[in-house]
Amino acid sequence: MRLKNCLFIGCLSLMSLPALAETVNNLFQVREPVSGQTPDEKTRATQAALETLVTRLTGDAKAAQGATLAEVRKDPQQIISQYGYDAGPPESLQVDFDPASTERALRQAGLALWGSNRPVIMAWWLNDATDGANLVGDGQSSAEPLRRAAQHRGLPLRLPLADLGEQSIGNAKTLDGTDVAPLKQASERYGPDAILAVHAQENGSQWQGKWHLWLGDKMEQGSASGASAAELADAVLLSVSQRLAPRFVVKPGASSSMALEVQGMTLERYAQLVRLLEPFGGRLRSVNGDRVVFDVSGSVDQLRSQLSLARLQEVPAGEVGAAPVDAGQTPAVEAKPGSTNVSLPAGTADQTLHLRW
Template sequence: MRLCKFLFVGCLSLVSLASHAETLNGLYQVREPVSSQTPEEREQATQRALETLVLRLTGDAKAAQGPGLAAVRKDPQQIISQYGYDAGPPESLQVDFDPVSTDRALRQAGLSLWGTNRPSILGWWLSDSVEGSSLVGDGQASALPLRRAAQHRGLPLRLPLGDLEEQLVATAPNLEGADPAPLRAASERYGADALLAVHAREEGGQWQAKWRLWLGDQKEQGSVQGADTAALADAVLLAVSQRLAPRFVSKPGTASEQLLEVQGMNLERYAALEHLLEPFGAQLQSVEGDRVVYRVNGSPEQVRAQLSLAKLAEVAPGEAQAPAQQGVEGAVAAPTPQLRFRW
């Protein structure tokens, strides 16, 4: 039976997604800077780590202070597996939260979660300082604050190589312009889902940045400030995370049950789709040929956003439907899926 084959392969291994989206490792591990290892400092850093994690998983800056998490705030140890100190620099407290107990606590508090599979972001970051203008390239020392900020905010960030050709493209007008075409052309070889353009400037000992984000046909933009490059990078990635999260996290009360049909399935795609649908509590309903039907909990918009990470195409209502099954006389016909996609 084809269904058994699908399930067998899914249990054997988790096949990487046939897309550019990335599964984040260390999503439940948080580092918060500390000035000492005293019990008071550790307690404060643990509270900050909890707030950071809740924001990562929900996209809601107010969620950590909600009444549903009062017991967790009072005793964070109930969802922590271990913690330790990282010498740095900077010295920090590393807190490892238990994924199962953390997710359970957040869901019991009425919060919806953003899963570990997130859109990969290619970041074009141009810094202007008294020393001149420079593009932050992969492997450079200046990339470290950006990578730390991306990890802190739960985003899969990639950086360009920063070769001469890319330096000629990553100019201030291109980074601040409304047309992403020049950067898109230079970004194709990296195969990321989203494009982030940041122009950072140092003025009077302070840093400020203008940023633009493109994901599909949607655009976001903003400006932030920071005391140094590390603080600025964290502010940019925090702003990006908060703009992206609403596309993938269903607000409590807005999610509904949907039937989702996906066409063009094979063994590899089954494992990828299972992982992609984790945030929606997907339950496999049927398998017929290369078509599968899932029951998912989420709004149509969020399901569409998630499936776009794997480059699935939505099937228009007028396109050919799956052939009707010949059922037993008197049997109730299977319900029609509200959402239909194909590889």
């Protein structure tokens, strides 16, 4: 069956196909520690939950305090669907925000949002405590603070099994260095999009950590501290979120219309591509063999960052002429999971980005 026929048949079943990167579950659910269930404590925790959510959705820790969100801060109930308490430990207030009303309120405030498809981070985390050093493994109790921090900051996180071979790699020398090659090779079996190396050290009553983050060919680094290992984990992952978000979030007014042509398309890849293009309002314009053309709106740099999660590569300029964008090809469907087939007119775009698998 030809690809364009498969797309029409398969577009209604996109949700059953595997996604690229990873869809963050419970993105609009926030837990904040509380010291009791008094009205004042609930109000304080609700405001903290709102700030956490806005930071999680924008990557900007200052966004929640902006003047444009004053009405939401005054009455956060307008975007909250329900509350609940979790006995813990630690005891916490669980706030479920309504996705539709939350996104609408933040967009009306002029904020650009980071979608739920986010890069999977492979964390090589060495805890260097007074009783010795330990590489945090997936099945260890020391992994729980990292998982809680990742959920709190809206990041998909994976940890190594920390077997003997991985422990020899995840040492202080490797994690403090800037050569990602050993970690990249050891991470291959976990299939991450990004690699995070953290060397956390206990120093008296404080924990301090240095971190390096690699995504694609770019490296970020920084340091953080906390009164406990859990606080350090949250501080590190907050910093990581703030470094990643600008690659995937475009400020209002920074977008432009363009065409995206992708070569090497299959039905499964199409489903994956549709998910990644959701933040760009992707509309499938045409299908020609194993090539598809989408009309999208965004910045070229943001689009490149998002599609790098699919391991897509840009077609060299010298080869682009062999793959022209044909606006007269088969019209297709709006690129949105669960939508019905809608015919679209051939669009126009200011520029074309050519990628391939």
